[in-house]
Amino acid sequence: MAVKTERQAAWLLVAPVVVLVAFNALIPLMTVVNYSVQETFGNNFFLWHGLGWFQDVLRSERFHAAFGRQMLFTGLILLIEVPLGVAIALAMPRRGPLVSVCLVLMALPLLIPWNVVGAMWNIFALPDIGLLGRTLNGLGFDYNMTQDPLSAWFTLILMDVWHWTSLVVLLTYAGLISIPDAYYQAARIDGAGAWAVFRHIQLPKLRRVLTIAILLRFMDSFMVYTEPFVLTGGGPGNSTTLLSIDLVKIALGQFDLGPAAAMSLIYFFITLLVSWVFYTLMTRHDPS
Amino acid sequence: MTALRPVIVILYILFLLLPIYWLLNMSFKTTNEILGSFSLFPQNFTLENYATIFTDPTWYWGYINSLIYVSLNTVISLAAALPAAYAFSRYRFLGDKHLFFWLLTNRMAPPAVFALPFFQLYSAVELFDTHIAVALAHCLFNIPLAVWILEGFMSSVPRELDETAFVDGYSFPHFFVRIFMPNIGAGIGVAAFFCFMFSWVEMLLAKTLTAVEAKPIAATMTKTASSAGYELGLLAAAGCLTIIPGAFVIYFVRNYIAKGFALGRV
Amino acid sequence: MARISLQDIRHSYQTIVAKAAEYALKRVHLEWQDGGAYALLGPSGCGKTTLLNIISGLVAPTEGRVLFDGRDVTTLPPEQRNIAQVFQFPVVYDTMTVFENLAFPLRNRHAESSRVDARVREIASLLDLDGLLGRRAAGLPPDLKQKLSLGRGLVRDDVNIIMFDEPLTVIDPHLKWQLRSKLKELHQTVRTTMIYVTHDQTEALTFADQVVVMQAGEVVQVGTPVQLFERPTHTFVGHFIGSPGMNVLPCEVSDGTALFRGQPVPTETPAKAPADATRLELGVRPEHIRIAPDTGSGDDGIAVDIVRVADAGRYRVVEAMAGDHRIHVLTREDADTPLGPARLQVDPSRTRLYVDGWLADGADTGRA
Numbered sequence: 015m016a017v018k019t020e021r022q023a024a025w026l027l028v029a030p031v032v033v034l035v036a037f038n039a040l041i042p043l044m045t046v047v048n049y050s051v052q053e054t055f056g057n058n059f060f061l062w063h064g065l066g067w068f069q070d071v072l073r074s075e076r077f078h079a080a081f082g083r084q085m086l087f088t089g090l091i092l093l094i095e096v097p098l099g100v101a102i103a104l105a106m107p108r109r110g111p112l113v114s115v116c117l118v119l120m121a122l123p124l125l126i127p128w129n130v131v132g133a134m135w136n137i138f139a140l141p142d143i144g145l146l147g148r149t150l151n152g153l154g155f156d157y158n159m160t161q162d163p164l165s166a167w168f169t170l171i172l173m174d175v176w177h178w179t180s181l182v183v184l185l186t187y188a189g190l191i192s193i194p195d196a197y198y199q200a201a202r203i204d205g206a207g208a209w210a211v212f213r214h215i216q217l218p219k220l221r222r223v224l225t226i227a228i229l230l231r232f233m234d235s236f237m238v239y240t241e242p243f244v245l246t247g248g249g250p251g252n253s254t255t256l257l258s259i260d261l262v263k264i265a266l267g268q269f270d271l272g273p274a275a276a277m278s279l280i281y282f283f284i285t286l287l288v289s290w291v292f293y294t295l296m297t298r299h300d301p302s
Numbered sequence: 303m304t305a306l307r308p309v310i311v312i313l314y315i316l317f318l319l320l321p322i323y324w325l326l327n328m329s330f331k332t333t334n335e336i337l338g339s340f341s342l343f344p345q346n347f348t349l350e351n352y353a354t355i356f357t358d359p360t361w362y363w364g365y366i367n368s369l370i371y372v373s374l375n376t377v378i379s380l381a382a383a384l385p386a387a388y389a390f391s392r393y394r395f396l397g398d399k400h401l402f403f404w405l406l407t408n409r410m411a412p413p414a415v416f417a418l419p420f421f422q423l424y425s426a427v428e429l430f431d432t433h434i435a436v437a438l439a440h441c442l443f444n445i446p447l448a449v450w451i452l453e454g455f456m457s458s459v460p461r462e463l464d465e466t467a468f469v470d471g472y473s474f475p476h477f478f479v480r481i482f483m484p485n486i487g488a489g490i491g492v493a494a495f496f497c498f499m500f501s502w503v504e505m506l507l508a509k510t511l512t513a514v515e516a517k518p519i520a521a522t523m524t525k526t527a528s529s530a531g532y533e534l535g536l537l538a539a540a541g542c543l544t545i546i547p548g549a550f551v552i553y554f555v556r557n558y559i560a561k562g563f564a565l566g567r568v
Numbered sequence: 569m570a571r572i573s574l575q576d577i578r579h580s581y582q583t584i585v586a587k588a589a590e591y592a593l594k595r596v597h598l599e600w601q602d603g604g605a606y607a608l609l610g611p612s613g614c615g616k617t618t619l620l621n622i623i624s625g626l627v628a629p630t631e632g633r634v635l636f637d638g639r640d641v642t643t644l645p646p647e648q649r650n651i652a653q654v655f656q657f658p659v660v661y662d663t664m665t666v667f668e669n670l671a672f673p674l675r676n677r678h679a680e681s682s683r684v685d686a687r688v689r690e691i692a693s694l695l696d697l698d699g700l701l702g703r704r705a706a707g708l709p710p711d712l713k714q715k716l717s718l719g720r721g722l723v724r725d726d727v728n729i730i731m732f733d734e735p736l737t738v739i740d741p742h743l744k745w746q747l748r749s750k751l752k753e754l755h756q757t758v759r760t761t762m763i764y765v766t767h768d769q770t771e772a773l774t775f776a777d778q779v780v781v782m783q784a785g786e787v788v789q790v791g792t793p794v795q796l797f798e799r800p801t802h803t804f805v806g807h808f809i810g811s812p813g814m815n816v817l818p819c820e821v822s823d824g825t826a827l828f829r830g831q832p833v834p835t836e837t838p839a840k841a842p843a844d845a846t847r848l849e850l851g852v853r854p855e856h857i858r859i860a861p862d863t864g865s866g867d868d869g870i871a872v873d874i875v876r877v878a879d880a881g882r883y884r885v886v887e888a889m890a891g892d893h894r895i896h897v898l899t900r901e902d903a904d905t906p907l908g909p910a911r912l913q914v915d916p917s918r919t920r921l922y923v924d925g926w927l928a929d930g931a932d933t934g935r936a
Contacts, residue, residue, distance in 0.1 A: 285410050
């Protein structure tokens with residue numbers, strides 16, 4: 015690739031994007047920052063509160079618990095969706111008319127509005143009228159998502175696996191079909207088994223798409239709100255109250271704007287930090 | 303192992319289709335049948351739920367509202383992202399790398415964080431409860447994504463194309479629309495697909511920024527669930543109908559899905 | 569090492585074959601002698617890669633048999649044929665070092681580690697890769713990657729045949745020559761049967777002892793580089809090899825004499841044309857034509873109009889028009905050829921009649 019031309023006028027081409035994104039990102043962010051350092055008693059009466067809210071949030075048991083649940087959720091779905099997605103992508107046919115059929119069917123969950131995903135799984139899992147709930151109870155499991163935290167977590171994880179594994183499959187599949195045939199042929203000639211082919215050819219070539227997949231799944235699972243909210247409403251009790259659900263409860267439910275804003279910023283910062291650390295680690299060895 | 307492969311794929315697809323089937327099954331039942339009995343097929347097959355949705359304006363306007371702001375968002379996102387992606391793929395300028403990274407960080411902003419400030423912001427500029435408000439709000443995550451995808455596609459078009467066109471005396475806008483855009487048609491398609499998809503599925507901001515006039519289908523569904531008792535059949539039918547636009551869009555881009563994912567760059 | 573026989577191989581990529589044209593390989597019957605250096609030469613799409621994949625076992629032929637030393641291996645997969653292949657684009661295992669790459673085929677076959685070590689070092693020194701054994705393969709330049717993938721074939725001492733599929737495609741021009749002579753030298757050291765697939769006649773003619781020329785799914789000639797040049801058995805070979813290629817002129821035959829535009833042209837043997845022939849042509853290389861001044865009399869050569877003389881270094885390429893037919897002639901660089909009317913005289917011992925593309929008269933006895 016030739017060297018790019020230096021040209022400051024390019025800012026004109028970028029300007030609309032900057033204006034639109036800045037309008038949506040900076041003003042609300044400033045609002046949040048503003049709230050996070052003030053105390054309010056309603057009627058637009060504000061008092062300087064310094065970093066008090068941040069200290070409160072970071073020390074609160076409630077935040078720790080929600081953060082713990084969030085990490086558990088994100089950790090579990092990454093552990094399940096990434097290996098499962100890779101395995102399914104490996105099992106997919108590489109060419110032929112069935113490829114399109116598979117891709118379309120697999121992409122389907124990605125295009126369903128998130129509240130419908132939640133509602134669909136709620137109905138699917140109800141112990142009396144849902145296919146899943148009825149079947150599990152019929153098999154002798156004591157399964158009730160609305161009363162038993164373990165059942166609720168099981169449903170929550172299963173729903174996310176259902177919703178998002180296809181994203182990992184599609185990314186991995188795209189990476190797999192871009193590996194030239196010669197690599198597979200060379201491996202056969204060298205007498206490599208299926209595991210060696212995966213370990214020494216496919217996995218190294220998938221590194222980049224897997225980085226994208228894990229990063230996207232991390233970010234999106236960390237931000238998830240609508241689906242779990244519709245599915246369980248954070249319950250039973252607080253057992254499935256993830257960070258964003260807790261945040262909305264505090265901000266819109268209790269209207270505690272100061273703590274909610276401080277929590278928002280901590281939350282945003284953690285997402286950014288983890289994404290950045292992960293990205294740096296994964297791309298450290300890149301030759302380019 | 304080889305024999306196992308189709309089994310894995312088929313089982314996975316069945317797993318994906320089961321909840322959708324259950325929703326579809328329910329949408330053809332009356333609420334009484336849903337609550338009163340358990341059956342794998344509708345015993346008293348009815349289209350009544352669908353009839354209600356297609357005749358009641360509060361229902362079908364939900365769909366129309368959603369489609370309006372999703373389309374608006376796709377158009378705005380692409381119109382803004384196209385020149386920006388061109389600038390990132392062709393030129394160096396002050397702060398270009400930082401700007402690109404900053405754009406991407408907005409993809410990481412949790413909508414829950416922004417829900418309340420967005421409500422205040424769009425109320426302040428008097429756009430609350432309009433389609434354009436939701437369309438603009440969704441730009442927060444769709445524009446960075448569109449710039450990212452388009453930049454990848456544009457960088458694979460050789461720069462000689464631009465140079466030749468300018469030597470031939472094309473003006474920049476003329477060149478961009480008539481020559482450059484047709485060359486990245488697949489990229490525009492893929493970017494449009496993703497904008498449509500993320501705007502269509504996002505509900506938290508869409509609900510927060512609307513009340514009556516621009517209310518999305520999701521909000522209608524929640525209201526029905528709470529006010530009119532527990533009309534499960536109606537809810538299921540409404541849910542099924544939200545799957546159709548997505549399925550329609552995937553069908554059109556089916557040949558580009560894998561390619562589009564492969565060209566994305568971090 | 570092994571002698572490889574291809575018996576009546578036909579191949580089509582379609583499952584149902586309706587027309588002969590749907591065969592990528594039309595009917596190939598070939599013997600490859602043990603220890604030979606072969607080139608498989610032909611234009612893109614002539615079926616040479618298909619033939620290569622049939623030998624390696626990556627493709628199963630629709631019809632026919634493949635024998636290694638008389639043993640039928642037609643249905644054996646590549647890993648059981650003991651073959652090695654170097655691909656157009658270098659294939660190395662990026663995550664491994666050079667040493668691990670070379671050891672990979674041996675380790676997959678559970679060789680003892682002391683033997684692996686010794687063998688890898690031996691091959692590395694043969695390929696001048698000694699100093700690089702600890703380097704990661706991902707960072708190597710393309711020519712070293714190609715050497716490395718060749719090395720993975722050489723480490724196994726049971727290899728029957730090593731195949732090269734256009735191996736110099738991505739190599740810088742100034743390194744191509746080096747790598748090519750290295751290959752030739754290697755063949756003389758290890759004496760394994762090697763097949764080199766290419767569309768470049770220079771690569772084929774410098775590497776191989778025997779060249780197999782293919783066109784449109786058919787083998788048109790097998791011979792030494794000299795035979796291909798001196799006595800092409802098909803007009804395609806004459807045209808494809810040489811620069812510029814052999815002149816192919818339409819003709820008629822009467823009373824044992826070939827007539828080009830009504831004018832007799834002397835040939836090596838009396839011209840005989842079978843009654844059912846649809847196309848009669850004369851083939852003569854530009855090297856075997858002499859230019860004589862136009863004296864106006866009717867029988868001292870083909871009357872032409874010289875339209876262009878191009879300097880090509882140590883010789884000149886003269887373009888002459890006989891009616892609509894273009895004829896190339898090579899002259900020495902100091903020869904002075906004026907434009908305008910002239911006569912061309914062919915060397916009768918190297919001018920031959922081709923019937924429907926093939927050398928006529930069963931004169932195909934070979935001279936080498």
